[in-house]
Amino acid sequence: MDPAAQDAKDQQLERFRAAPAHNALTTDQGVRVDDTDNALRAGRRGPTLLEDFHNREKITHFDHERIPERVVHARGAGAYGYFEPYQSLSEYTCADFLAEAGRRTPVFVRFSTVQGPRGSADTVRDVRGFATKFYTREGNYDLVGNNMPVFFIQDAIKFPDFVHAVKMEPHNEIPTGASAHDTFWDFCSLQPESTHMLMWLMSDRAIPRSYRTMQGFGVHTFRFVTADGRGTFVKFHWKPKLGVHSLVWDEAQIIAGRDPDFNRRDLWESIEAGEYPEWELGVQLVPEENEFDFDFDLLDATKIIPEEQVPVRPIGRMVLNRNPQNFFAETEQVAFHTANVVPGIDFTNDPLLQGRNFSYLDTQLIRLGGPNFSQLPVNRPVADVHHNHRDGFGQQVIHPGTNYFPNSLGGGCPAHAGSGGGPGVFRHYAERVDGEKIRVRSESFQDHYSQAALFWNSMADWEKRHIVEAFRFELGKVMSVEVRERMVGNLAHVNGGLAALVADGLGLPAPAPDANVPTAASPALSQENLMGEGIRTRKIAVLAADGTDAGQVAAARGRLVAQGAVVEVLAARDGSVQGAGGEALDVDRAMPTMASVLYDAVLVPGGAQAVSVLAADPAAVRFVEEAYRHGKPLAVFGEGTRLLTAARLPEDVVLGESAPSYGVFAGDGTASVEDVADAFAAAIALHRFPRR
Numbered sequence: 001m002d003p004a005a006q007d008a009k010d011q012q013l014e015r016f017r018a019a020p021a022h023n024a025l026t027t028d029q030g031v032r033v034d035d036t037d038n039a040l041r042a043g044r045r046g047p048t049l050l051e052d053f054h055n056r057e058k059i060t061h062f063d064h065e066r067i068p069e070r071v072v073h074a075r076g077a078g079a080y081g082y083f084e085p086y087q088s089l090s091e092y093t094c095a096d097f098l099a100e101a102g103r104r105t106p107v108f109v110r111f112s113t114v115q116g117p118r119g120s121a122d123t124v125r126d127v128r129g130f131a132t133k134f135y136t137r138e139g140n141y142d143l144v145g146n147n148m149p150v151f152f153i154q155d156a157i158k159f160p161d162f163v164h165a166v167k168m169e170p171h172n173e174i175p176t177g178a179s180a181h182d183t184f185w186d187f188c189s190l191q192p193e194s195t196h197m198l199m200w201l202m203s204d205r206a207i208p209r210s211y212r213t214m215q216g217f218g219v220h221t222f223r224f225v226t227a228d229g230r231g232t233f234v235k236f237h238w239k240p241k242l243g244v245h246s247l248v249w250d251e252a253q254i255i256a257g258r259d260p261d262f263n264r265r266d267l268w269e270s271i272e273a274g275e276y277p278e279w280e281l282g283v284q285l286v287p288e289e290n291e292f293d294f295d296f297d298l299l300d301a302t303k304i305i306p307e308e309q310v311p312v313r314p315i316g317r318m319v320l321n322r323n324p325q326n327f328f329a330e331t332e333q334v335a336f337h338t339a340n341v342v343p344g345i346d347f348t349n350d351p352l353l354q355g356r357n358f359s360y361l362d363t364q365l366i367r368l369g370g371p372n373f374s375q376l377p378v379n380r381p382v383a384d385v386h387h388n389h390r391d392g393f394g395q396q397v398i399h400p401g402t403n404y405f406p407n408s409l410g411g412g413c414p415a416h417a418g419s420g421g422g423p424g425v426f427r428h429y430a431e432r433v434d435g436e437k438i439r440v441r442s443e444s445f446q447d448h449y450s451q452a453a454l455f456w457n458s459m460a461d462w463e464k465r466h467i468v469e470a471f472r473f474e475l476g477k478v479m480s481v482e483v484r485e486r487m488v489g490n491l492a493h494v495n496g497g498l499a500a501l502v503a504d505g506l507g508l509p510a511p512a513p514d515a516n517v518p519t520a521a522s523p524a525l526s527q528e529n530l531m532g533e534g535i536r537t538r539k540i541a542v543l544a545a546d547g548t549d550a551g552q553v554a555a556a557r558g559r560l561v562a563q564g565a566v567v568e569v570l571a572a573r574d575g576s577v578q579g580a581g582g583e584a585l586d587v588d589r590a591m592p593t594m595a596s597v598l599y600d601a602v603l604v605p606g607g608a609q610a611v612s613v614l615a616a617d618p619a620a621v622r623f624v625e626e627a628y629r630h631g632k633p634l635a636v637f638g639e640g641t642r643l644l645t646a647a648r649l650p651e652d653v654v655l656g657e658s659a660p661s662y663g664v665f666a667g668d669g670t671a672s673v674e675d676v677a678d679a680f681a682a683a684i685a686l687h688r689f690p691r692r
């Protein structure tokens, strides 16, 4: 790669990239190997010899290839990119990477699910991790967030209990990648502080369409600090440029089988295609003197600051533009840590954050096998590193000279950066602390239901329906009636209607409603208000067979591709089909290798012969039926409507009466293909029609 085009991190990584594989095979010691296919043996059919050092080395290395997976967030995918501020934030923070508009800082981001092991499916109902490592000139800053702005618990000391409860059950390691089981709901029903987060987990936020279409949140209240030591509370928000979009539950479950790598593949492929995912970073700023202006505690990670109360101020953008070259070396070995902060960013006394500041370093020590993991290429800062840490497993550095401080023999180096601080020197925020040593939870942390209700009240009707269905699904998988009842009882403090609907699905009596349930709403929480614009990178399937009207396909494709969509022609076999006019129409995918759940929209061109073939093909019929059921836009031309009939779509949809408002577009010949394609595109921009 052209060094001029490489950012500081990429240039650094270049030094660690192994030479191209055009060379002769060698051992670890660089000795050339003549044959790696046959072990050294005594006689043609004789026993293998111990002296075959190449064989032993090869197998031994292989035997040790695995490292422990992350105890949570084991399944993930990552990419490199950059962050650049829109304007200087030096009024609030002395962080160098936020000091100047357009100053690019290299980043590595890892997205993840939480519950499942490394090999679990991407589209399970779960929280998604959204961890960003900024390789700033003043050292690494890690913003280790999630795609939901709150958490299940308030104090990190509950984390082992929580994770034990949500992970696979200890006796049989079931279920993989799911929270729908007894121990999780047992714990949550007894720990009502989880209720707000449960509302998010039961919402569509827990089944994102793509990593590219989910928000990210720092969750905790952090602190910006200026050069002169002034603090401001800050909450971080990532907002995807493509809008916030989710799957529907039935679809998510099918994808888990059809393409367990669905989110990982989407991230990889969009970067390879040059469609770089982008997020805007926003901050909610609260002056220190306003710390107690809220009816919740800023230090409580089960609470948001409603955006209507403190607006999110956009401060910069992040673009991911480079895939890793080796999953293990980069995505698996990357080590995030909430305590990796740079001058200008500091902590608060949020007890969840305080515990995390211990946990992340600790977990890397076991996961990455010792204290030198920050020397791994992906983890190295681009800032210079000088200290007296020495030795340990996997030490890569030859340190000449002294290894203590103070010293005179080493010229006094590495020296203190200066007790007076100064640019680029980290100084802890001088917060005044005074208190007794007590194991208590503050009274200001005791309201567990108001913001759960705020979330519920803010949802659109279809979002509420999905939440009810999710609770019914999850609790329906719980065998303990006692746990079900307790959980439904908790929901009555969120909303009586919600609790009654969930109870009904479980065959339980509705619990007595709580008369004091709050009615406030925050429109910023609904996905209906987070749609984004346009159809870039949306995937559209065109169902074809011999006799398809290839002219319509070309015209519609032209229109859709021009707006950035990806259009793929599917037929029963790979290769090509013969269009109605005898021309060849290339097939992009054989239908048996794909499914409607892997597309955002479906187009059925006309052509009597082709539609007859498709209407008799269960795969094609299912394609249309499923896409409709999952709320996806459909466009049909001419005889294509017959496929809608074969898929048993409602008659008014097939006849086109209420179709456009349902996101189904039938080109009956009066409108041009281009016009129908444009209307179809506008529908795709809305993503789904969940009120069908």
Ligand code: HDE
Pocket (backbone or CB within 6 Å): 070, 071, 072, 073, 076, 110, 111, 112, 128, 129, 130, 131, 144, 145, 146, 151, 155, 156, 157, 159, 217, 218, 219, 220, 301, 334, 335, 336, 351, 352, 353, 355, 356, 359, 360, 361, 363, 364
């Ligand atoms: Fe984590 N978390 N966490 N977490 N977390 C880990 O660190 C932990 C929490 C988050 O892609 C572990 O390297 C404690 C909140 C992400 O590599 C571990 C507590 C949020 C990732 C750990 C929390 C997160 C992790 C496991 C309760 C959102 C994946 C492996 C106080 C703000 C990072 C590892 C990656 C990973 C501990 C709660 C986000 C064990 C003790 C809240 C995105 O250290």
